[in-house]
Amino acid sequence: MLAGQYDVTPEDREGLRHSLGLDQPLPLQFVAWLWQIAHLDFGKSFYFNRPVLDLITERIPNSLQISMLALLITVLVGVPLGVVAALRRGRIEDHAIRVLSVVGHAIPQFWLGLIFVLTLGVQARFFPIGSMNAVGVDCGLCWDRFWHLVGPVTVISIAGIANLPRILRTEVLEVISQDYVRTARSKGLRERSVIAAHILRNALIPVVTLFGAILLVFFNGSLIIERVFNWPGLGRLTFDAAVTKDYPVVQASFLISSVLLILSYLLRDIAYAWVDPRVKVR
Amino acid sequence: MAVRAQVAARAAGAPEPRASAGLWSTAWYRLRRDRLTMIAAAVLGTIIVLSIGAPVLAELVFRTTFEKQDLLRTYAAPTLDPPGFVFGSDEVGRSQAVRLFYGGQVSLFVGFMAAFIQLTIGVLLGLVAGYFRGAIDDVITWFITTLNSIPTLFLLIIFAALFAPSPITLTIIIGAVFWTGITNFVRGQTFALREREFVTAARTVGATPWRIMLRHILPNILPLIFVLTAIDVGTIILAESALSYLGLGIVPPTPSWGNMLTNASSYFNRAPWLVVSPGAMIFLTVLCLYLIGDGLRDALDPRLKSR
Numbered sequence: 024m025l026a027g028q029y030d031v032t033p034e035d036r037e038g039l040r041h042s043l044g045l046d047q048p049l050p051l052q053f054v055a056w057l058w059q060i061a062h063l064d065f066g067k068s069f070y071f072n073r074p075v076l077d078l079i080t081e082r083i084p085n086s087l088q089i090s091m092l093a094l095l096i097t098v099l100v101g102v103p104l105g106v107v108a109a110l111r112r113g114r115i116e117d118h119a120i121r122v123l124s125v126v127g128h129a130i131p132q133f134w135l136g137l138i139f140v141l142t143l144g145v146q147a148r149f150f151p152i153g154s155m156n157a158v159g160v161d162c163g164l165c166w167d168r169f170w171h172l173v174g175p176v177t178v179i180s181i182a183g184i185a186n187l188p189r190i191l192r193t194e195v196l197e198v199i200s201q202d203y204v205r206t207a208r209s210k211g212l213r214e215r216s217v218i219a220a221h222i223l224r225n226a227l228i229p230v231v232t233l234f235g236a237i238l239l240v241f242f243n244g245s246l247i248i249e250r251v252f253n254w255p256g257l258g259r260l261t262f263d264a265a266v267t268k269d270y271p272v273v274q275a276s277f278l279i280s281s282v283l284l285i286l287s288y289l290l291r292d293i294a295y296a297w298v299d300p301r302v303k304v305r
Numbered sequence: 306m307a308v309r310a311q312v313a314a315r316a317a318g319a320p321e322p323r324a325s326a327g328l329w330s331t332a333w334y335r336l337r338r339d340r341l342t343m344i345a346a347a348v349l350g351t352i353i354v355l356s357i358g359a360p361v362l363a364e365l366v367f368r369t370t371f372e373k374q375d376l377l378r379t380y381a382a383p384t385l386d387p388p389g390f391v392f393g394s395d396e397v398g399r400s401q402a403v404r405l406f407y408g409g410q411v412s413l414f415v416g417f418m419a420a421f422i423q424l425t426i427g428v429l430l431g432l433v434a435g436y437f438r439g440a441i442d443d444v445i446t447w448f449i450t451t452l453n454s455i456p457t458l459f460l461l462i463i464f465a466a467l468f469a470p471s472p473i474t475l476t477i478i479i480g481a482v483f484w485t486g487i488t489n490f491v492r493g494q495t496f497a498l499r500e501r502e503f504v505t506a507a508r509t510v511g512a513t514p515w516r517i518m519l520r521h522i523l524p525n526i527l528p529l530i531f532v533l534t535a536i537d538v539g540t541i542i543l544a545e546s547a548l549s550y551l552g553l554g555i556v557p558p559t560p561s562w563g564n565m566l567t568n569a570s571s572y573f574n575r576a577p578w579l580v581v582s583p584g585a586m587i588f589l590t591v592l593c594l595y596l597i598g599d600g601l602r603d604a605l606d607p608r609l610k611s612r
Contacts, residue, residue: 125592125595125596125599126592128591128595129539129543129588129591129592129594129595130588130591131543131546131547131584131587131588131591132547133546133547133550133566134566134580134583134584134587134588137566137569137570137580137584138580138581138584140570140573141573141577141580145573145574145577146577239456239457242456242458242459243456243457243458243459246456246458246459246462246551247458247547247550247551250551251570261459261462262462262551265462265463265465265466265553266466266552266553268466273463276459277455277459277463280455280456280459281454281455281456284454284455284456285454288454
């Protein structure tokens with residue numbers, strides 16, 4: 024770091040290395056880092072010269088706004104599509120949904136984002152082309168913010184919507200052939216209540232296990248989408264830190280995103296046991 | 306399985322495949338009748354041929370190279386005059402079409418080679434973990450769980466930022482990050498297969514573990530591995546293009562579909578068409594690979610066909 028062309032003496036260089044702890048052997052650096060983490064001290068960013076924890080806690084809400092909204096939309100759109108695909112299996116609706124999900128998987132997210140910005144932002148001037156707020160406006164979760172959220176949320180939701188219906192469809196088909204569904208029908212329940220109370224309730228259980236995977240999609244997506252839409256979230260911070268070799272920030276955001284992911288897996292398992300009493304925690 | 310296929314074919318009123326048809330020829334027979342998969346294969350084949358033939362194409366058809374600049378005609382809209390500008394020209398007047406085909410070379414190379422690497426690692430580790438179980442399995446599973454708890458793209462970005470990548474290093478990095486899916490799959494299948502009679506029989510006559518794994522277990526999972534690989538090549542191409550778009554994958558002047566989009570996004574106002582073509586190429590290639598994967602699965606094992 025800091026090559027000779029700058030006005031830096033070897034002593035300065037050593038002094039800086041020492042103050043950042045970079046002159047220690049790697050295993051020692053690692054132990055020191057673990058010790059800090061145990062005290063929730065993520066160190067200071069090389070680049071911003073601010074505590075890493077502050078940087079990250081500032082960014083997390085911004086990223087969560089995108090992924091939570093995207094999750095909501097994925098469920099709202101994906102669940103009906105999955106049910107329709109299963110109920111109208113082999114017909115035009117089913118095929119259309121299948122094509123939709125293959126296309127949704129194959130389309131590069133960042134390209135979709137760019138096309139969104141190009142057509143609806145730059146050309147139609149309908150949506151903002153990026154960032155979280157209009158210039159001079161910062162009102163938290165207000166109308167302006169939602170207007171800026173439309174682009175990133177749409178693009179990330181499409182990835183989720185490509186996933187969910189395919190899996191739900193298989194589950195619904197599995198449940199439909201169960202005895203209790205036949206019983207429900209034969210006792211004269213309206214088809215709508217059969218679907219809502221008997222089919223959907225049981226078919227959704229395995230889908231709960233999917234949320235970890237969907238969150239992963241959102242994590243990966245946020246890295247790119249936050250760059251396309253210039254959104255100051257965690258993904259953007261990690262990316263910038265990786266490029267500027269700001270190791271403390273990279274380490275911390277790695278750790279935090281991994282912890283979040285593992286927590287979501289744990290939450291998923293708990294939720295699974297909770298919604299399905301047949302699953303016993305052993 | 307051949308019998309099953311014959312019954313199905315007869316029911317469909319189709320001519321019977323040869324009575325002794327094996328797995329691969331039956332699969333090929335089914336595949337040929339699957340129009341969507343054949344179209345996808347044809348489109349992908351065309352893209353591959355155009356990419357490999359890019360230098361020839363550039364010289365004979367477009368009469369330019371991927372770095373030849375025409376500073377008087379920058380941001381040219383798509384036109385047939387000169388033929389190199391069918392997809393327009395970029396900020397220094399280079400032919401977008403020629404660069405697209407060269408970009409295809411890079412993207413396809415990275416996609417297929419990285420898939421090959423992850424396949425090799427994945428199959429070997431999966432077989433070993435599933436066959437020997439015990440401590441080896443624990444170590445491998447632990448490694449996979451750790452790797453899976455980090456979002457893939459985060460991992461790729463840090464690796465790519467650390468080792469400023471050439472196409473070769475990028476391929477190795479991607480291959481080294483993506484193998485967990487295949488390993489999990491192979492491990493699960495091996496778990497089930499190692500309890501079957503034919504494995505016990507092989508063991509009884511004194512076959513070594515490696516022989517059992519490679520000659521008896523692997524051939525049974527190979528068909529589905531092909532399916533997974535076709536899909537993985539697509540996923541890898543998507544990842545590579547995303548990395549290159551972020552400026553961490555293939556770096557200019559080597560054109561790749563991803564880094565062409567980085568440039569294009571700076572010229573929204575002057576040349577919107579520059580954004581369309583590279584993305585469309587990625588989309589088309591990945592779509593074809595996914596469709597081929599789906600088609601292969603249906604052809605190789607009709608029982609798995611989504612009902």
